[in-house]
Amino acid sequence: MWDGRMFSKILIANRGEIACRVIKTARSMGIKTVAVYSDADLDALHVEMADEAVHIGEPAAAKSYLVIDKIIEACKQTGAEAVHPGYGFLSERAEFCERLKQEGIVFIGPNPKAIEVMGDKITSKRFASEAEVSTVPGYMGLIESPEDAKRIASQIGYPVMIKASAGGGGKGMRIAWNDEEAMDGFERAKSEAISSFGDDRIFIEKFIENPRHIEIQVMGDKHGNAIYLGERECSIQRRNQKVIEEAPSPLLDEETRRKMGEQAVALAKAVDYDSAGTVEFVAGQDKSFYFLEMNTRLQVEHPVTELITGVDLVEQMIRVAAGEELSIKQDEVKLNGWSVESRIYAEDPYRNFLPSIGRLTRYRPPVEGDHGGFVVRNDTGVVEGSEISMFYDPMIAKLVTYAPTRAEAIEGMSTALDEFQVDGIQHNVPFLASLMKHPRWRSGQLSTSFIDDEYPDGFEPATPDEEARNVLASVALSMHLIERERLDHLPGRLRPHHGGVRREWGVLINGEKLDAELIEGMAVTPLDIDVCVDGGLHARIASDWVPGDMLWKGHVAERPVSVQVRPIENGYQLDWQGYSVVAKVMTPRNAELAALMPEKVAPDTSSLLLCPMPGLVVSLNVEEGQEVKAGEQLAVVEAMKMENVLRAERDCVISAIKAAPGDSLAVDAIIMEFE
Template sequence: MFSKILIANRGEIACRVIKTAKAMGIKTVAVYSDADRDALHVEMADEAVHIGEPTAAKSYLVIDKIIDACKQTGAEAVHPGYGFLSERAEFCERLKQEGIVFIGPNPKAIEVMGDKITSKRFAAEANVSTVPGYMGLIETPQDAKRIAAEVGYPVMIKASAGGGGKGMRIAWNDEEAMDGFDRAKSEAINSFGDDRIFIEKFIENPRHIEIQVMGDKHGNAVYLGERECSIQRRNQKVIEEAPSPLLDEKTRRKMGEQAVALAKAVDYDSAGTVEFVAGQDKSFFFLEMNTRLQVEHPVTELVTGVDLVEQMIRVAAGEALSIKQEDVKLNGWSIESRIYAEDPYRNFLPSIGRLTHYRPPVEGKHGNYLVRNDTGVVEGSEISMFYDPMIAKLVTHAATRAEAIEGMSTALDEFQVDGIQHNVPFLASLMKHPRWRSGEISTGFIADEYPDGFEPATPDAEANSVLASVALSMHLIERERLDHLPGRLRPHHGAVRREWAVRIDGETLKAELVEGLAATPVDLDICVDGGANERVASSWAPGEMLWKGQVGERNVSVQVRAVDNGYQLDWQGFSVVAQVMSPRIAELAALMPEKVAPDTSNLLLCPMPGLVVSLHVNEGQEVKAGEQLAIVEAMKMENVLRAERDCVVSAIKAAPGDSLAVDAVIMEFE
C-alpha cells in the first residue's frame, strides 16, 4: 500500500479523497493555485505545493507542475478526483514514465472510453445499444447544420472531451445548430483544450441513469447499482439519487451486466461510470463512459456501504477486488443535492464572493435519516470566478425514498449560507414538488416546471401561519431582551401585548399570544388569523440565523435574516419578509406607498460577475429581438446575451476582455 499520495485537484473532491486516505493511514499532498492558497483542502493535507496562477490552464491542468510536486514530496501515487486531468490519457502515461502510480483506470480505457466519439464507436462494435448520431469530426457551423438536419431535430451538440454540462447544446433548428456548435466548440477548447464536436439525436422526455462499475487489475469487475441523475439544469446535474425510481430489478441487472461487459472489454481497472439515456418505457441507450470518480458517488456509497475512493486506492496498489457481484446489496435510498454559488432568482447566474456565514446541518443520524455533507469550504472561504461554483454536496440516506426526501427537505432548511447567493431555496422548493416526489421525472424537469426561472412560491394559509408564529416568537423574545437591558431610560414596555399583526409580503395576519411568557427557550401558545391555538417552542436567541423548534405538531427550521423593521424568512422554498407590529401600526403601514424599482429597460446589464468574451453590435446599430449582443464567460460557461426587443444601440460601455461586476452596464439603447 502507498505511504503517500498526491491529490491533483481542489475543493470538495480533494477533501473527500484526503478523508479516506487518512482513514487508511496514508499521508496526503495537496496542490493549490494562487486562488486556493487558503483553501480547506490545503489545510487538511499533510503537505501542500503551490502550482501556479488562478486559472486552471496555468495550474491544475499543467502536467509538469503536478509531476514536479510529486517529486518534491515523494508522493508515490496521484488521485486525480474528477475534472481537470482525471480523464487525460497523456497524464496517466507521463506518470507511468516517472514511476508514479495513477489512481484511476489504465490509459487504454481512458483513451477509448474517455473520448465520447471513440467510445460510441467502440460501444457500437461491442453491440451495446447507442443513440443514433454522427460520430465523425465536424469542422464548421454549416457542417453542423447539415449533419443535424440529417440526424433529425432535436439534436444534442456535444464536445468529445466534455463533461459537467460544458460544451453541450440542444438544437431544435438550423440557427440553433450553428450557434450551438460555435458555443460548444468555444467552451470545449477553454475547458478541456480539445474542440472536437459530435452530434447525436436528442431523446425527448428522457431520463439520465448511470451504472457505477468497479474493476481491478486481475480481470474482475462488478456493478454497484445505478444512480438517477435526471434533475438537470443546462445539462448539469442538480439532484441525484440511488437507486432510480424508474428501474425494476430485471432492467437494473440488464443495464449493470451491459456496463460490466463494456468495462471488461477495455480491461477497466478502477471506479468508472457507464451513463445511459433511458426512455420512460425502461428502454436505454449507451451515452458515454466517465473513466473517473463521479461527483455523485456518495449516493452509491450510502446505499451499498462501499467506499469507492478506498477501492480505487486499493486497486491502484494492485489488490484484487474484495467485492463479488453477489455481495452487492442496495440498502435503502439516498439523495444528493448540489449546493451551488448561483442566484436562483436571476436564472441561476453564478455568484462569487466570501462566505461570511457557513453552517451546514450536523452530519450523522437524525431520527430515521442520515446526513452527509461533502464540502471544500469553511466560513470565510472565497467562491472564485475561476472554478466550478459548487459549495457542497448535501446527501441524505433513509430506508425509503419518501423518508430520504423528507430528510433532505429538513437538512436544506438547516443549511445556512450567507455572503453570496446560492441555490438552497430552489432545492428546498424542489423537495416539495409533487412531480419530483412521485418519481415521474425526466431531464427536462426543470425546464418544464420552471420555464420562466425560479421564483419563491407564495405561501398558502398553513405556511403563512407557521411563518407568522415564528416571526411573532422572535419579536417577543427580542422585545423581552430589550426590556431587561440595564441602563435603559424606559426600563419596560409595560404589560405584554396579546394582540399583534404580522405582515408577510404585504398581507396582514392577525396573531394573538394566548398563553406563555417570552424568554429563551420560548414556549408559547399562538393563534394566527382565528385558527387553532398552536404551541410554539424554540431555543432561538437574538442574532442566530436559524430558528429551530416546533410549531404545533411540526418540527420547523427557518432561515432568519434581519431586515428593516422585520425578518427575511426562508423555509421550504418560501422566501418572505415578515414584520410584527401592533394592529394600529399595521393599519397605518397599509397606507404607505410602495417603492417602485428604477427602470433599466434601456440598459444591457451584466447578469453575473464575469469576463466579456465578445461584443456583436456597434454603437448606432439597429438590432432585432433575439439577436446576439454580447457573450460573457463566468465559471467556465459562456452566456449569450440577446436583445429582448427591437432597439438601437446608443452607447457601448464595455470591451472584450473586461471583467465586470454583476449589474455593470454593458451597453445602452435609445
C-alpha cells in the same frame, strides 16, 4: 518510486470538495496526502487538510491544475508514490496517465487504454456499437464547421445534441432545434471545449425527448474482475448540469437494473477497466435505455452510491491501484435504503441561476450524522471565510441524505436544506428547498427537462399558502416577543417596564396583515407558548431561539420547523422550504396602517444591457448605431468556465457600447445602451 506495497503517500491533483473527500479516506487508511494549489487556493480547505501542500501556479486552471509537468514535479518534490486525479481537470487525460507511468508514479484511476477509448465520446460510441451495446443514433465523425453541423443535424433530424468529444459537467454541450441553433451551438460548444478541455472536437447525436439520465457505477481491478454497484438517477439537470441525484432510481425494476448493470460490466471488461467508472445511459419512460458515454473517473455524485451500498469508492480506487483484488463479489452487492444528493451552487436562482462570487461570510451546514430517521452527509471544500472564485466550478458543497425509503430521504433533505446557512454570496438553496416539495419530484415522474418544464420562466419564491403563512407568522411573533421581553427588562432603563405582556399583535407577511394573539405562556427562552394566528392556527410554539441566532429551530403545532432568519429594518427576512418572506410584527393599529403603504418600485433598466454575473467579455456582436431584432446575439460573457450568450429582448438600436472584449465586469455593469 513506488515499491509495490500499499502507498504511504499520495498526491491529489485537484482542489475543493473532491480533494477534501480523497484526503479523508486516505487519512482513514493511514496514507499521507499532498495537496496542490494555485494562487487563488492559497487558503483553501484542501490545502489545510493535507499533510503537505505544493504551489503550482496562477489561478487559471490552464496555468496550474491542468499543467502535467507541475503535477509530476510536485510528486517528485514530496515523494508521492501515486496520484488521485479526482474529477475534472486531468482526470480523463490518457497523456497524464502515461506520463505518470513513465515517471514510476501510480495513477489512481483506469489504464490509459480505457481512458483513451472510453474517455473520448466519439471513440467510445464506436467502440460500444462494435460491442453490441445499444447506442443513440448520431454522427461520430469530426465536424469541421457550422455549415457541416447544420447539414449533419438536418440529416439526423431535430432536435440534436451537439457535444464536445472531451466534454463533461455540462460544458461544451448544446441542444439545437433548428439550423440556426445548430450553427450557433456548434460555435459555442467548440469554444467552451477548447477553453475547458483543450480539445475542440465536436460530435452530434439525436436528442431523445423526455428522457431520463441513469448511470451505472462500475468498479474493476487489475485481475480481470469487474462489478456494478447499482444505479443513480441524475435527471434533474439545468443546462445539462446535474442538480439533484439519487440512488437507486425510482424508474427501474430489478430486471432492468440487472440488464443495465450487466451491459455496463461487459463494456468495462472489454477495455480491461480497472478502477471506478460510470457508464451513463439515456433512458426512456418505458425503461428502454441507450449507451450515452462512459466517465473514466469518480463521479461528483458518488456519495449516494456509497450510502446505499456501504462501499467507500475512493478506498476501492486506491486499493485496486495498488494491485489488490476487489474484495467484493457481484452477488455481495446489496442496495439498502435510499439516498438523495443536492448540489449547493454559488449561483442566483432569482436571476436565472447566474454565477455568484465572493466571500462566505456565513457557512453553517447542518450537522452530519444520524438525525433520527435520516442521515446527513455534507461533502465540501469550503469553510466560513472561504472565497468563491470566478476561476473554478461554482459548487460549494454536496448535501446528501440517507433513509430507509425515498420519501424519508427527501423529507430529510428538505429539513437539512432548511438548516443550511450560507451568506456572502447568492446560492441555490432556496431553489433546492422548493424542489424538495414539488409534487412531480416527490412522485418520481422525472426527465432531464424537469426544470425547464416546471420552471419555464425561471425560479421565483413561491407565495406561501395559508398553512405556511401561519407557520411563518407564528415564528416571527415568537421572536418578536422574546426580543421585546429582553428589551423591556434591560437593566438601567430610564423608563423601567412596569406593564403586562401585550397579547394582541399584527403580523405583516410580505405586506399582508394577519391578526395574532398570545394565548398562554411567557416570552422567555426556552420558549413554550400558545398562539392564535389569523383566527385559524391555534398552536403551541416551542424553541430555544435567542436573539442573534440566524436559525430558528423548534416546533409549531408539534411540527419540527427550521427557519433561516435575517434581521431587516423593523422585521425579519424568513426563509423556509423555498418560501422567502418579509415578516414584521407590530401593534394591530400600526400593522393596519403599514399594510396601506405603497410598495417601492425598482428603477427602469430596459434601455440597458447589464452584465448578469461577474465575468469576462468574450465577444461583442453589434456596433453603435446598429439596429437589432429581438433574439439577436448581442454579446458573450464567460463565467466559471461557461459561456453565456446575451440576446436582445426586443427590437432596438444600439446607442452606446460601454465594454470591450477582454474586460472583466462586475454584476450589473453596463455593457451597452439602447435608444
